[in-house]
Amino acid sequence: MSSKPLDGYRVLIFVGDAYEDLELWYPKLRLEEAGAHVTLAGEEMGETYEGKHGYPAVSDGLIADMEEADFHGVVCAGGWMPDKLRRNPKVLSLLKEFHDAQKMIAAICHGGWMPISAGIYKGVTVTGSPGIKDDLINAGAKWEDKTVVVDRHFVSSRRPGDLPDFCRAMIHLLEEQPIA
Numbered sequence: 001m002s003s004k005p006l007d008g009y010r011v012l013i014f015v016g017d018a019y020e021d022l023e024l025w026y027p028k029l030r031l032e033e034a035g036a037h038v039t040l041a042g043e044e045m046g047e048t049y050e051g052k053h054g055y056p057a058v059s060d061g062l063i064a065d066m067e068e069a070d071f072h073g074v075v076c077a078g079g080w081m082p083d084k085l086r087r088n089p090k091v092l093s094l095l096k097e098f099h100d101a102q103k104m105i106a107a108i109c110h111g112g113w114m115p116i117s118a119g120i121y122k123g124v125t126v127t128g129s130p131g132i133k134d135d136l137i138n139a140g141a142k143w144e145d146k147t148v149v150v151d152r153h154f155v156s157s158r159r160p161g162d163l164p165d166f167c168r169a170m171i172h173l174l175e176e177q178p179i180a
Contacts, residue, residue, distance in 0.1 A: 004033075004034055006034040006174055009073075010070060010072055011037070011038050011073045012075070012094075013039070013075040014082075015042045017081060017084075018052050018079050018081050020079035020081075020108075021052060023160060024057060026160075026163045027075050027166065027167055030167040031170065042062070043063055043064075045062045046059060052080065064090050071103070073104030073105070073173075076107040076114045078109025078129065078159075079110060082112075083110070086117035093118075095120055096118050096119070099115075099118070099120040104174055105153060106156070113132060113135065119139075121139045121140060121154075123141075123142075124141050125144060126151065126154060127149045128156055145158070150169050155169045
């Protein structure tokens with residue numbers, strides 16, 4: 001069996017009710033296709049969360065049990081889910097730990113609300129949904145209207161139509177990080 005570019009890599013994706021279906025599933029499947037092991041973590045173990053468009057996702061683990069050291073990167077999908085999860089202290093501490101370790105933090109659309117609330121976007125060039133442009137700027141980020149923006153260990157995109165560029169950038173960034 002041939003090796004895949006992300007064999008041995010582990011990526012965390014937050015999941016909760018009203019996530020943007022494509023922004024969770026497209027990255028999950030692309031990362032797995034590239035060889036990464038993806039964990040969906042929600043506030044309840046084994047809970048079935050419904051996406052904005054009705055697609056279900058079952059959590060593999062509890063956010064409360066997740067540790068940054070177990071992963072090479074994290075993905076913050078959009079939808080209305082980020083508005084709730086950005087109030088979870090464990091989500092915020094995990095994002096700060098990923099940032100401190102300079103591990104990939106990827107956010108698409110409204111997913112940027114979570115890094116905003118974690119206080120880690122100051123001085124970072126990002127993109128996101130035009131609906132949170134002011135929030136990003138007020139958090140100290142520099143907003144650009146592009147399909148994908150990579151700034152150090154941060155990857156960001158605006159909307160579902162940007163997913164091909166978003167996923168390519170995540171995979172490339174992870175490949176550049178040493179696997180431990």
